[in-house]
Amino acid sequence: xxxxxxxxxxxxxxxxxxxxxxxxxxxxxxxxxxxxxxxxxxxxxxxxxxxxxxxxxxxxxxxxxxxxxxxxxxxxxxxxxxxxxxxxxxxxxxxxxxxxxxxxxxxxxxxxxxxxxxxxxxxxxxxxxxxxxxxxxxxxxxxxxxxxxxxxxxxxxxxxxxxxxxxxxxxxxxxxxxxxxxxxxxxxxxxxxxxxxxxxxxxxxxxxxxxxxxxxxxxxxxxxxxxxxxxxxxxxxxxxxxxxxxxxxxxxxxxxxxxxxxxxxxxxxxxxxxxxxxxxxxxxxxxxxxxxxxxxxxxxxxxxxxxxxxxxxxxxxxxxxxxxxxxxxxxxxxxxxxxxxxxxxxxxxxxxxxxxxxxxxxxxxxxxxxxxxxxxxxxxxxxxxxxx
Ligand code: ZN
Ligand code: ZN
Numbered sequence: 001x002x003x004x005x006x007x008x009x010x011x012x013x014x015x016x017x018x019x020x021x022x023x024x025x026x027x028x029x030x031x032x033x034x035x036x037x038x039x040x041x042x043x044x045x046x047x048x049x050x051x052x053x054x055x056x057x058x059x060x061x062x063x064x065x066x067x068x069x070x071x072x073x074x075x076x077x078x079x080x081x082x083x084x085x086x087x088x089x090x091x092x093x094x095x096x097x098x099x100x101x102x103x104x105x106x107x108x109x110x111x112x113x114x115x116x117x118x119x120x121x122x123x124x125x126x127x128x129x130x131x132x133x134x135x136x137x138x139x140x141x142x143x144x145x146x147x148x149x150x151x152x153x154x155x156x157x158x159x160x161x162x163x164x165x166x167x168x169x170x171x172x173x174x175x176x177x178x179x180x181x182x183x184x185x186x187x188x189x190x191x192x193x194x195x196x197x198x199x200x201x202x203x204x205x206x207x208x209x210x211x212x213x214x215x216x217x218x219x220x221x222x223x224x225x226x227x228x229x230x231x232x233x234x235x236x237x238x239x240x241x242x243x244x245x246x247x248x249x250x251x252x253x254x255x256x257x258x259x260x261x262x263x264x265x266x267x268x269x270x271x272x273x274x275x276x277x278x279x280x281x282x283x284x285x286x287x288x289x290x291x292x293x294x295x296x297x298x299x300x301x302x303x304x305x306x307x308x309x310x311x312x313x314x315x316x317x318x319x320x321x322x323x324x325x326x327x328x329x330x331x332x333x334x335x336x337x338x339x340x341x342x343x344x345x346x347x348x349x350x351x352x353x354x355x356x357x358x359x360x361x362x363x364x365x366x367x368x369x370x371x372x373x374x375x376x377x378x379x380x381x382x383x384x385x386x387x388x
Contacts, residue, residue: 001276001380001381001382002317002318002345002381002382003272003275003277003278003316003317003318003380004317004318004319004376004377004380004382005268005277005278005280005314005317005319005320006062006277006278006279006320006322006372006373006376007308007321007322008062008245008279008281008282008323008324009282009301009304009321009322010055010281010282010283010284010285010286010287010323010324010327011055011285011286011287011289011290011323011325011326011327011334012285012322012323012324012326012327012339013323013325013326013327013328013337013338013339013340014289014294014326014328014329014330014337014356015328015330015331015335016356017330020294021355021357022328022355022356023285023288023294023295023297023298023301023329024301024340024354024355024356025355025356025357025358026298027298027299027305028305029302029305029353029354030305030309031308031309031312032305032308032321032342033352033353033354034312035311035312035321035342035344035354036342036353036354036358037352038344039319039342039343039344039345039347039348040342040343040346040349040351040362040363040364041340041341041342041343041349041354041358041359041361041362041363041364042341042342042343042359042363042364042365042366042367043338043339043340043341043359043360043367044322044339044341044366044367044368044371044372045338045339045366045367045368045369046058046061046339046368047061047067047368047369048368049336050336051336052325052326052333052334052335052336053334054073054325054334055244055245055286055324055325056070056072056073056076056218056244056247056248058369059245059249059324060252061368061369061370062322062369062370062372062373063228063248063252063279063373064231064370064373064374065225065231065252065370066370069223069225071220071221071222071223071251072091072158072219072220072221073093073217073220073244074090074092074093074148074149074150074217074218074219074220075091075220075221075222075247075251076247076248076251077091077093077146077147077148077218077243077244078091078148078150078247079248079250079251080148080242080243080244080246080248080250081140081142081148081243081247083140083148083150085150085221086152087221087222088152088153088154089150089151089156089221089222090150090151090156090157090179090219090220090221091148091149091150091151091219091220091221092151092183092217092218092219093146093147093216093217094139094141094146094147094148094214094215094216095109095110095145095147095214095215095217096109096110096117096121096141096145096146096211096213096214097110097211097212097213097214097215098110098111098209098212098213099171099191099213101195102170103170103173103191103213104169104170105164105167105168105169105170105171105213106168106209107167107209108163108164108165108167109144109145110145110209110210110211110212111145111208111209112144112145113144113145113208114141114143114144114145115202115203115206115208116199116200116202116203117144117211118142119199120194120197120199120211121139121140121141121147122139123193123197124139124190124193125137125138125139127193128186128189128190128193131185131189132185133153133181133185134153135151135156136151137149137150137151137152138150138152139214143242143243145211146243149214149216151179151182151183155178155179156178156179156182156221157178157221158179158219158220158221159176159179159180159183159219160172160174160219161215161216161217161218161219162174162183162184162187162215162216162217163215163216171187171213171215173187186214186216187213187214190213190214191213194211194212194213195210195212197210197212225251225252227253228249228252228253228254228277229253230253232277232373232377232382233276233382234275234277234382235255235274235275236249236253236254236255236275236277236278236279237254237256237257237268237271237274237275237277237278237279238250238255238257238278238279239256239257239259239264239267239278239279239280239281240256240257240258240279240281240283241258241259241260241261241283245279245283246258249279254277254279255275257271261284261303261304261307262307264280264282265307265308265310265311266310268280269310272314282300282304284297285297285300285301285304285323285327286327288300289326289327289329289331289332290327290332292329292330293329294329308321316345317345318343318344318345318346318380319342319343319344319345320342320343320375320376321341321342321344321354322339322340322341322342322372323340326338326339337356338356338366339369340354340359341359341364341372342354342359342362343364343375343376343379345379345380346375346376346379346380347363347379349361349363
C-alpha cells in the first residue's frame, strides 16, 4: 500500500476569458507538469456542477466525508483554535468589524488589520461572561480580524448569520427568541464595550478603523462522525498555516502542524514514516482570486510549483494535486466551475500539462470532490472490493 499526499491549492480553479488563459494555464509549472505527465488528470465539481461552496465544506468532501458531516464554519474554527467543544456548545466564526452607532457595518474586516484585537478580545470575553443568561462565553481572536466565539450552556441551537455581508448595510439582528436573544445581547455588548476602548482610540490614531463589533456567522455544533483513521484506515497529518484548514483536519481526527509555506514540504519529508496520509494546504491562490489579482495568482502557483519539486523524488506514494473550489480572479469570488485534478502514482493518460482545459482530456473525467479520496486510495492499493 502506498502513502497518499493530498496537495490543495485553495481556490485553484479559474475561468478563461477571450484574451487570457487561466492563471494555472499561464503559469510555468515544471513540477505539476511532471506529475500530470506521469499520472492521470481530470476535474472535480466540489459539491455538484455549478454550485459554489465554502472552503470548510469543500475540505470535508475532499477528506471523503459527506455534506451531512459538515458541522458549520464555527465548529471548524473552534477546532483550529484548539478549543475542545462539548456536544451542546454553539460555535460561531467571528469577524471583528467596524460599525457606526446605528449598527450599520462600515467595514466587515476592520481594515483587515489586527492591531490590539487579541488584547481587546481577551477583555471582552471577560465582560461577556458577566451575562444574565448563565452562558459561558469563549472568545478568541487570530489572523488579523478573524476569530471564534463559543457559547456553552443548554438550549442553544444554530441560528442565521448576524452579518449583513454587504458594507453600508445594517446588522441583521436575530429574530430567534432563545439563542438569538443571547447572541443579540452579545453583539450589542461587544459594541458598547469596544466603541470607546482605549486600544481602539490607539487604532484610530494610527489611521485604522476601530474594531468595535463582532459579526457572527457559521453557527454550528459538533456532529457524530467517524474519525479519519477509522473511516479510511490511514493516520493523517495536516500541514497548513491557516486556522480553518487545521480545524477541519483536526475535527475529523487528523494530527496538525502549523508552518509557513516554505516549511510545508520539508516537514512532510521529515515525518514521512510517521503517517499514511498527508494533507498540505496552500492558501494564497484563493486570496489572490478574491482580490481579482490574476497575475499574482499565476505567480503564486509558480512559487508553489517550486516548493513541490522534492515530491518528484518520492517512491511509493500517490500524489494528488487539486483545489478545493474555483476562485476566478474575474469574479473575485468562489464559482461552481470544475477544479483541475491530477493523481500521480496510479494510472496514466496522455495529459502532459496541468491546467483546466488540458485536464478535460484526462482519463479521470469529471468527478465530485467526495470521489477524490476514493480515487487516490484506489491508486494507492488501499480500497477494499465492494460486494465481494
Ligand atoms: Zn477554499
Ligand atoms: Zn475563498
